[in-house]
Each structure stands twice: as structure tokens, then as C-alpha cells.
Amino acid sequence: MNFGTKATEPVIIAVTGASGSCYALRLIQRLAAAGVPLHILLSDAARVVLDQELDLKLPADPAGTAAALAEHVSVDADNIHCYATRDWFSPAASGSAGIRRMIIIPCSMGTLAHIANGASxxxxxxxxxxxxxxxxxxxxVPRETPLSAIHLENMLKxxxxGVEIIPAMPGxxxxxxxxxxxxxxxVDRVLHHIEMPNPAAKKWGMA
Structure with missing residues (x-):
């Protein structure tokens, strides 16, 4: 699978404790298979949900986490880098690292609220x-229902x-x-928004 020049640009993928961990793993699988360097951040709640929804128990250490994720989605671990939730020296923690793309999938309402209010x-x-x-x-990629006025106001903010909101609402x-x-x-909608060529994606009006 060749996604073109975008494959040379790294992506931060964050996974939170909202339901829908399957979306995160599929996105990791697709991007890693394309050779995209991935910087993966998992919340403590995300680890619980991965175990609950997919029976995936991840090691506590970042290197073990990267290896376990790669094995689970059947990709090479070379381009997968994981970090602890308090690793302030990771490339994701500073703009000087030059990473220009980040996807939070699925995104919990708690994480969304913290981001909307600048609480890091x-x-x-x-x-x-x-x-x-x-x-x-x-x-x-928020996954919650129903949505309260607080959730909606945070998304609007x-x-x-300029943040792109792609709810996990399959057509x-x-x-x-x-x-x-x-x-x-x-996942195809997310790939489209980061401009990754994806010919297999189902498009409206096209057979």
C-alpha cells in the first residue's frame, strides 16, 4: 500500500477512554502499513477500554506497548513509538519537534473538555x-451519545x-x-482529512 509523500510525515495518534477503541487500532494499522511514523499516546482509561472491548492487555512500558500494538494489528513495530502519559520530553510535548498532525481517536468528552479549556x-x-x-x-473523533449542551459547546469552541471534529458516526x-x-x-473519513490517498474508500455517488 503506497500513500505517497504524506507517508514521510509523522502523525500523533492519541487514544482515550471513550468506547470505540477498534477505530484507533484500525487507523494505526492502516498508517503503520503505509510506513507513516506514528507517535502513540494512550490514556490509562484507554488501556482499560482496549482490554474490555478487544481483550487487548497492553504492557505498562512504552516499548512493550508498541510491540504489543504492532503484533495485534499485524504490522512492523519500527514506525510505532509509544510514550507514557507524563513523558514531557516526548516529541509530542513541544512544537519544536515539528509534528504537524494529530488525531485523537476515540476522543472522550473529558479529554475534549480539557483541550477546549486549555488544561494540559x-x-x-x-x-x-x-x-x-x-x-x-x-x-x-468523539464517540458519545447523547451529547449534552456542554459537549456541543466545547466542540463548537x-x-x-480550526480543530476538525469527525464524530464516529458511520454511514x-x-x-x-x-x-x-x-x-x-x-477511519476512511479520517484518512481523507489528513490527505492520505485511499482508493478503496467508499465514496458517495461512486460504485
Whole structure:
């Protein structure tokens, strides 16, 4: 799979404790298979959800986490780099590292609220704050229902700052035949927004 020149540009992928960890793993799989350097941040709650939803128990140390993720999604671990939630020396913690793209998938309402209000209490929130201040590309994939007025106001605040909100709301016009088809629909939308060529994606009006 060749995604072109974008494959040389690193991406931060953050995973929080919202339901929908399958989306994160599919995105990691697709980007890692394309040779994109990935900087992966997982909240403590994300580790619990990965175990609950997918029976994936991750080691505590970053190197072990990277190896376990790579094995689970059947990709080479060379381009997967994981960091502890308080590793303030990671590339994600500073704009001087030059990383210009970050995706939080799935994004919990708690993480979204912290980002919307500039509260950087962990590396995920700090990395998002960096992306906003450096005017990079920040994509949030929230997964919550129903949405309260607080949730909506926080999303509106971030959207006005240029943050892209791509809710985990799969379409059905492509007539999905499996859970994988539904997962891919959301991940394909994320790949489209980071301008990764993805010919296999189902498009409206195209057979």
C-alpha cells in the first residue's frame, strides 16, 4: 500500500477512554502499513477500554506497548513509538519537534473538555494544545451519545479554532456487510482529512 509523500510525515495518534477503541487500532494499522511514523499516546482509561472491548492487555512500558500494538494489528513495530502519559520530553510535548498532525481517536468528552479549556494535565492534552498553538492539524473523533449542551459547546469552541471534529458516526449508504466495513467507514473519513490517498474508500455517488 503506497500513500505517497504524506507517508514521510509523522502523525500523533492519541487514544482515550471513550468506547470505540477498534477505530484507533484500525487507523494505526492502516498508517503503520503505509510506513507513516506514528507517535502513540494512550490514556490509562484507554488501556482499560482496549482490554474490555478487544481483550487487548497492553504492557505498562512504552516499548512493550508498541510491540504489543504492532503484533495485534499485524504490522512492523519500527514506525510505532509509544510514550507514557507524563513523558514531557516526548516529541509530542513541544512544537519544536515539528509534528504537524494529530488525531485523537476515540476522543472522550473529558479529554475534549480539557483541550477546549486549555488544561494540559497529561501528554495527550499537552500535545493537542501544542497542535492548536502551532496551527497544525488536530482531528478529534468523539464517540458519545447523547451529547449534552456542554459537549456541543466545547466542540463548537474547538471547531472555531480550526480543530476538525469527525464524530464516529458511520454511514450506511455503502451497504456495509460486516463490522469491519463500519469501522473502515469512519477511519476512511479520517484518512481523507489528513490527505492520505485511499482508493478503496467508499465514496458517495461512486460504485
Amino acid at each position: 494535565d497529561n501528554l495527550i492534552e499537552r500535545a493537542a494544545d501544542v497542535m492548536i498553538k502551532e496551527r497544525g492539524q488536530l482531528i478529534l 474547538l471547531a472555531r479554532l 450506511f449508504y455503502h451497504r456495509p456487510e460486516s463490522l469491519d466495513d463500519i469501522i473502515d467507514f469512519v
